[in-house]
Amino acid sequence: MSSDQPFITDESQVVTETRDARMTGQGDRFNSRLREAFGSSPFILTKFDKFLNWCRGSSMFMLQFGIACCSIEMMHTYAVKHDLDRFGSGVPRASPRQADVMIVPGTIVSKFAPRMKRVYDQMPEPKFVVGMGSCTISGGPFQEGYNVIKGAEEVIPIDIHVPGCPPRPEALVYGVVKLQERVANGEASPVTVKPYELEEFSDLERDELVDKLADQIDEDELVMRYNFADSP
Amino acid sequence: MSLERPDTTDDAAIERTPDELEALLGDLVVKRDDHLNAPGFVIRPDTVQETLSILKEQAGYDHLSVVSAQEYENRYESIYHLKKFDDPTQEVSVVVPADKDDPVSESAEPVFRTADWHEREAYDLIGIEYDDHPDLRRILLPETWQGHPLSMDYDKDRPQIATLPEHANPLQEHYKDSESDTMFLNIGPHHPATHGVLHLKTVLDGEQVVDVEPDIGYLHRCEEQMAQAGTYRHQIMPYPDRWDYISAGLLNEWAYARAAEDLAEIEVPEYAQVIRTMGAEMCRIAAHMLALATFALDVNGDFTATFMYAINDRERVQDLLEDLTGQRLMFNYFRLGGVVWDLPEPREEFFSKTRDFLDQLPESVEEYHNLVTSNEIFQMRTIDTGVLPPDVAKDYGATGPVARGSGVDYDLRRDDPYGYYDELDWDVVTEEGCDNFSRLLVRMREVEESAKIIEQCVDLLEDWPEDERNIQANVPRTLRPDDDAEIYRAVEGAKGELGIYIRSDGTDKPGRFKIRSPCFSNLQTLPEMANGEYIPDVIAALGSLDIVLGEVDR
Numbered sequence: 177m178s179s180d181q182p183f184i185t186d187e188s189q190v191v192t193e194t195r196d197a198r199m200t201g202q203g204d205r206f207n208s209r210l211r212e213a214f215g216s217s218p219f220i221l222t223k224f225d226k227f228l229n230w231c232r233g234s235s236m237f238m239l240q241f242g243i244a245c246c247s248i249e250m251m252h253t254y255a256v257k258h259d260l261d262r263f264g265s266g267v268p269r270a271s272p273r274q275a276d277v278m279i280v281p282g283t284i285v286s287k288f289a290p291r292m293k294r295v296y297d298q299m300p301e302p303k304f305v306v307g308m309g310s311c312t313i314s315g316g317p318f319q320e321g322y323n324v325i326k327g328a329e330e331v332i333p334i335d336i337h338v339p340g341c342p343p344r345p346e347a348l349v350y351g352v353v354k355l356q357e358r359v360a361n362g363e364a365s366p367v368t369v370k371p372y373e374l375e376e377f378s379d380l381e382r383d384e385l386v387d388k389l390a391d392q393i394d395e396d397e398l399v400m401r402y403n404f405a406d407s408p
Numbered sequence: 409m410s411l412e413r414p415d416t417t418d419d420a421a422i423e424r425t426p427d428e429l430e431a432l433l434g435d436l437v438v439k440r441d442d443h444l445n446a447p448g449f450v451i452r453p454d455t456v457q458e459t460l461s462i463l464k465e466q467a468g469y470d471h472l473s474v475v476s477a478q479e480y481e482n483r484y485e486s487i488y489h490l491k492k493f494d495d496p497t498q499e500v501s502v503v504v505p506a507d508k509d510d511p512v513s514e515s516a517e518p519v520f521r522t523a524d525w526h527e528r529e530a531y532d533l534i535g536i537e538y539d540d541h542p543d544l545r546r547i548l549l550p551e552t553w554q555g556h557p558l559s560m561d562y563d564k565d566r567p568q569i570a571t572l573p574e575h576a577n578p579l580q581e582h583y584k585d586s587e588s589d590t591m592f593l594n595i596g597p598h599h600p601a602t603h604g605v606l607h608l609k610t611v612l613d614g615e616q617v618v619d620v621e622p623d624i625g626y627l628h629r630c631e632e633q634m635a636q637a638g639t640y641r642h643q644i645m646p647y648p649d650r651w652d653y654i655s656a657g658l659l660n661e662w663a664y665a666r667a668a669e670d671l672a673e674i675e676v677p678e679y680a681q682v683i684r685t686m687g688a689e690m691c692r693i694a695a696h697m698l699a700l701a702t703f704a705l706d707v708n709g710d711f712t713a714t715f716m717y718a719i720n721d722r723e724r725v726q727d728l729l730e731d732l733t734g735q736r737l738m739f740n741y742f743r744l745g746g747v748v749w750d751l752p753e754p755r756e757e758f759f760s761k762t763r764d765f766l767d768q769l770p771e772s773v774e775e776y777h778n779l780v781t782s783n784e785i786f787q788m789r790t791i792d793t794g795v796l797p798p799d800v801a802k803d804y805g806a807t808g809p810v811a812r813g814s815g816v817d818y819d820l821r822r823d824d825p826y827g828y829y830d831e832l833d834w835d836v837v838t839e840e841g842c843d844n845f846s847r848l849l850v851r852m853r854e855v856e857e858s859a860k861i862i863e864q865c866v867d868l869l870e871d872w873p874e875d876e877r878n879i880q881a882n883v884p885r886t887l888r889p890d891d892d893a894e895i896y897r898a899v900e901g902a903k904g905e906l907g908i909y910i911r912s913d914g915t916d917k918p919g920r921f922k923i924r925s926p927c928f929s930n931l932q933t934l935p936e937m938a939n940g941e942y943i944p945d946v947i948a949a950l951g952s953l954d955i956v957l958g959e960v961d962r
């Protein structure tokens with residue numbers, strides 16, 4: 177095509193049906209197969225909670241949250257080939273304020289646990305947690321470590337555990353889909369362990385350790401106290 | 409041949425015998441304590457700087473690999489493992505005993521910048537104090553931690569308290585005047601651009617970074633304690649997979665295998681060496697692919713496509729590795745003395761799959777060049793940003809692609825050969841740019857070199873006579889290396905020199921197991937690259953370092 181000729185749409189190449197219908201005001205763009213299946217009635221009857229749960233379970237925003245080795249497999253789960261998005265739950269959000277689900281992919285150590293708790297607290301309700309890998313179950317291969325928290329459940333409540341070291345992406349997909357199923361059915365998981373809390377330093381019960389640290393930590397600073405001797 | 413080093417003729421490159429070194433150090437040497445890999449000189453704790461500067465200035469030992477510290481029944485001890493960048497087979501260990509009741513030793517930081525973090529770690533985990541150290545604080549554990557966990561009388565059941573502090577701006581008072589005011593910015597520990605749980609304490613003046621301090625330890629999983637609690641033969645091998653977990657498992661396993669095999673004098677059959685070499689290079693490709701993917705993503709969010717492409721290629725390598733080892737990520741494939749099993753049957757299928765992968769690789773690399781390196785935005789963000797001059801890189805003990813991107817020609821596969829590398833034809837890649845772009849280029853070109861290596865290995869394996877396929881040497885069920893034998897051995901991991909120091913104590917478990925992590929040293933260079941630059945350049949510099957927190961924190 178020479179450049180001085182104006183660009184002309186070849187009408188015969190364009191599917192004009194819907195366009196024509198809209199120009200004459202007769203088309204209904206919102207008509208769908210589903211709509212046809214319901215017949216003429218514009219109403220369906222369901223419980224509001226049920227409907228809301230169904231919505232919740234069908235579209236979950238994940239928190240973009242990487243900790244350790246498992247997060248590599250988590251990335252693979254999000255990316256091509258495994259593509260978690262197929263199940264309506266693959267959009268990672270960088271901010272906890274926009275996320276519904278937190279996948280905890282890895283070992284949690286003493287320095288990180290308070291931060292993880294903080295991130296969890298920043299997520300809006302209702303929020304769900306998938307624990308990925310043995311480390312989030314019990315500390316996994318590092319259970320004996322002096323610095324390792326023996327499972328994510330000591331810090332935050334977990335809804336679904338996906339075992340493995342690391343779980344394959346398929347396993348994580350299964351775990352997430354299971355979670356969606358439970359959310360859609362309105363089922364909640366009980367919390368099984370009394371978690372470590374973030375609390376102000378002055379609220380801690382006084383003992384030898386607290387006395388010792390008293391001049392290092394401010395009264396109102398948030399702290400987490402680990403009682404490793406009582407850990408499972 | 410391409411594997412030969414350029415000639416170096418200056419004084420420092422001359423190889424000296426241990427006795428000549430002892431003469432050079434003169435009175436500084438209290439006694440000799442040789443290690444399996446190097447002569448060792450015991451010195452007094454107040455002569456560290458003097459000794460190290462003589463070795464550095466006059467004998468050319470310009471690379472402080474690692475400082476390993478430990479506690480004995482009657483003393484503390486720090487060992488400085490020195491090498492030469494020009495010839496890493498020339499090694500020397502400087503052993504510094506410190507008093508049991510008052511473990512103080514002079515800091516090496518004024519001589520080698522890299523000693524800064526290494527000594528902080530020794531202080532944190534073992535409890536040795538370093539005189540003259542610029543900033544002796546805990547580095548891996550929370551500041552409020554009680555006790556030193558790798559010292560002898562540590563009780564791991566005692567309760568601990570960790571804080572969630574509000575960070576004060578360390579420079580504010582200093583910078584405050586009517587015109588300028590600094591701002592403190594926390595990056596991480598939960599942040600998509602930090603590649604895991606790294607925390608950067610950044611101080612900004614406008615858009616410019618005045619000071620950045622990496623705060624690590626959010627993934628300190630006690631790897632050294634785990635290794636010290638495991639038996640040599642089988643229980644340690646699974647852990648290396650989890651140091652650098654970006655699919656670089658076999659490379660890490662090799663580090664342990666090499667150190668332990670040399671310690672126990674195990675000879676690995678040639679056939680197993682070829683398989684190891686092939687597997688290790690597959691891991692390198694996978695690791696560099698992820699480095700590329702995440703780096704592109706860090707630099708410009710629009711590179712999500714690159715991320716998907718790179719992950720796609722990783723999936724292909726991981727498939728091969730899964731066929732070979734049975735796992736996608738945590739291979740646990742090496743054994744002391746060889747590998748756990750032979751190539752998968754039918755062998756032809758595995759070979760043709762591998763060949764298919766290698767055949768399409770040049771095309772993918774081409775694609776990455778089109779997508780990423782020739783992209784104008786990408787170039788603007790990476791060329792001449794995050795500059796790391798070679799002498800600074802050396803001073804910090806940077807190795808791997810980070811050093812090679814600054815023109816430091818150092819690759820242990822060639823310089824301190826192990827496995828089958830010295831029989832194969834490949835090149836060490838270096839770039840002279842010293843910037844973020846060079847570091848990426850090094851990785852991309854290394855992928856091509858790795859492909860070359862794999863191809864040659866496949867050729868070798870295909871023609872290997874069936875009755876000579878010996879995958880494992882005869883290794884006794886329990887290994888008990890001689891009491892008090894010490895060794896430091898390193899391999900070229902995906903990120904650089906990954907070394908291991910083992911001291912045996914006569915039992916079937918190591919007395920001390922110290923990991924020299926390349927990322928730990930590489931990350932230390934970040935302030936050099938970032939101070940004075942803009943915030944986005946910090947992110948680019950961090951991405952180009954390609955750290956993995958599992959290995960930084962161990």
Ligand code: SF4
Nearest residue numbers: 245282309310311341
């Ligand atoms: S479960 Fe295994 S793979 Fe996952 S974080 Fe823990 S050690 Fe790593």
